[in-house]
Amino acid sequence: MPSTKHPHNGSGARHASRKPADGRARGRGGNSKRRPGNHAAQKNSTPYPQSDGPCPLMRACGGCEWLGLPYRKQLARKQTAMQELFQPVLDSSRSDVRELEPIFGMGGRAGDGKIASPRAFRYKAATPFAPGEHGEVRCGFFARGTHRIIEVPNCIVEAPGAREILNGVAHIAQELGIPAYDEDSHQGILRYAVLRLGWKTDQGVLTLVTSRRDVPHLDELALRAMQLDPRITCVAQNINPRVTNAILGGETHVIAGSPSMRDKLLGCTFEISPTAFYQTNPQQTELLYKLAIDGMALTEGDVLMDAYCGSGTIGLCAAADARERGASISLLGVERNAAGIIDAKANAELNGLANSCEFIAKDATEFMLEAAREGRRIDVLSIDPPRAGSTPEFLDAAINLAPRRITYISCNPQTQCRDLQHLMQGSYHLERLSLVDMFPHTTHVETVAVLRREQ
Numbered sequence: 057m058p059s060t061k062h063p064h065n066g067s068g069a070r071h072a073s074r075k076p077a078d079g080r081a082r083g084r085g086g087n088s089k090r091r092p093g094n095h096a097a098q099k100n101s102t103p104y105p106q107s108d109g110p111c112p113l114m115r116a117c118g119g120c121e122w123l124g125l126p127y128r129k130q131l132a133r134k135q136t137a138m139q140e141l142f143q144p145v146l147d148s149s150r151s152d153v154r155e156l157e158p159i160f161g162m163g164g165r166a167g168d169g170k171i172a173s174p175r176a177f178r179y180k181a182a183t184p185f186a187p188g189e190h191g192e193v194r195c196g197f198f199a200r201g202t203h204r205i206i207e208v209p210n211c212i213v214e215a216p217g218a219r220e221i222l223n224g225v226a227h228i229a230q231e232l233g234i235p236a237y238d239e240d241s242h243q244g245i246l247r248y249a250v251l252r253l254g255w256k257t258d259q260g261v262l263t264l265v266t267s268r269r270d271v272p273h274l275d276e277l278a279l280r281a282m283q284l285d286p287r288i289t290c291v292a293q294n295i296n297p298r299v300t301n302a303i304l305g306g307e308t309h310v311i312a313g314s315p316s317m318r319d320k321l322l323g324c325t326f327e328i329s330p331t332a333f334y335q336t337n338p339q340q341t342e343l344l345y346k347l348a349i350d351g352m353a354l355t356e357g358d359v360l361m362d363a364y365c366g367s368g369t370i371g372l373c374a375a376a377d378a379r380e381r382g383a384s385i386s387l388l389g390v391e392r393n394a395a396g397i398i399d400a401k402a403n404a405e406l407n408g409l410a411n412s413c414e415f416i417a418k419d420a421t422e423f424m425l426e427a428a429r430e431g432r433r434i435d436v437l438s439i440d441p442p443r444a445g446s447t448p449e450f451l452d453a454a455i456n457l458a459p460r461r462i463t464y465i466s467c468n469p470q471t472q473c474r475d476l477q478h479l480m481q482g483s484y485h486l487e488r489l490s491l492v493d494m495f496p497h498t499t500h501v502e503t504v505a506v507l508r509r510e511q
Contacts, residue, residue, distance in 0.1 A: 110173065111212055118200040120213060120497035127173045131166040131493060134501050135159050138491050141469055145476050150510075151486040159491035159501070160343055174213070174496040180336040181211070181218040182250045182303065185226060185236035193236045193246065195226040203239040213497065215253045217285055221262070224284040225249050225277070232273040237266075245271055247296060248303050252317065252328060253287055255338035259317035260287040263330045265294045265303060278312035290314050292330035304331055321345065322373045323380075324407050332399050333366045340494045344502060345373050347490045348438065348463040351506030354378045358385045358435040361459070363420045363450070365389035368400030368413075370438055370465070375409050388434070389415040390423045420446075424453035432457065439464045445471025448478065455482035464505040467494075472503055483510050 114123045122130045139146075139156050146153050164171035183195040186205045196208040211219045229236070229246050237244035248265035262281055264274070271293070278291035291312040296305030308331050316329045322342055328334045335341035352374055354360060362371030368389050375387045387409070391397050397417040404413040416423060420441070427434070437459040439446060445468060454462065462484060466472035480486060484507040494502045 123497040135166040150480045161493045183222040193230040254319040256320040261290045347504040362389040387413040392419045421450040428453040428456045443468040462507040
């Protein structure tokens with residue numbers, strides 16, 4: 057199951073089969089690295105042959121590999137691939153699960169009849185910029201394996217209006233004489249625009265990624281960008297001077313509007329700063345979190361540890377759910393990104409949970425090792441690690457701390473499969489394993505595992 061990362065969406069696609077829907081095999085393309093020799097000098101946006109199907113640019117863009125496949129067939133392929141991947145886990149005597157339940161798609165599940173093809177579910181959108189043949193500011197998507205821009209008037213999987221905003225930014229930048237960054241010569245200024253729109257609010261954050269700090273007319277670009285759509289409440293500059301395929305650099309500051317935006321998940325309100333992690337598909341995120349929270353089975357007085365907590369969304373939604381049921385719990389969140397911890401503390405305050413929450417800026421493995429040495433009490437453990445999964449040291453410490461339940465959300469089923477086997481070799485029993493289709497039309501699958509400690 058190889059994995060790729062598409063340059064225009066920033067999300068890793070986990071392949072549910074070894075070939076995409078068009079039948080062409082792909083290798084590992086981590087970090088959007090492109091093949092040498094394909095960095096052709098063709099930087100202009102010459103027209104591409106249009107495709108028959110729901111998107112005329114689907115073949116040239118390649119972001120939605122399975123867009124031409126009926127949605128029920130997409131779900132069926134993912135279901136089959138995940139059953140095969142997790143079979144060694146399911147065959148264990150410590151698994152209650154023998155066959156995976158049908159994947160949760162958008163509007164239906166694997167095995168259902170006809171399901172409408174999902175549209176407009178991505179509330180985060182990004183565009184690279186590149187110079188045109190005559191120095192114009194072009195934006196859209198990079199054609200696969202090149203730095204050639206495909207101009208995109210509209211993207212059917214993005215939130216309504218998102219692509220119009222991004223195209224408007226390119227137009228304003230050109231009027232102001234702010235040059236696009238050239239990925240081949242490493243000249244120019246404007247590299248990317250990243251847009252986050254609220255799902256349940258009319259707010260949004262636009263982040264302009266530039267190759268240097270001082271950019272003439274950047275303030276004017278920000279103010280005019282805010283006029284493109286009333287939802288844009290914050291415009292930030294992110295500075296990325298490095299020769300890299302990574303979109304974001306390490307320095308960000310707000311140049312217009314408020315310092316953040318707000319959105320809602322499962323009844324909780326969250327402040328989202330310009331570079332904070334926040335799920336791209338909030339509709340499916342609510343389902344993903346609900347599956348995890350149900351698996352926690354929190355009761356009065358429990359201590360919940362939210363490892364790799366980011367800005368605290370999972371743990372705070374769980375604490376709010378417990379409060380709604382009349383149970384008071386304590387929440388401990390651990391995240392090595394200090395900015396994420398600042399957001400988490402603000403979100404706890406925003407949702408009236410600050411008095412029962414503690415958030416610590418520390419590497420999750422380091423914290424778990426210390427907690428195990430100190431015999432810290434953890435009743436329920438929530439894990440949502442990066443693609444690489446957790447570490448053996450973290451998992452061993454978790455086994456020693458002996459929380460009665462563990463929920464494990466994963467964006468990479470391969471590493472989750474490995475980690476589940478580690479936990480099950482300890483004292484844990486797999487109770488449930490759910491699949492969620494977070495990114496329809498791609499090979500990406502997210503999973504939620506629920507484990508209980510054997511007495």
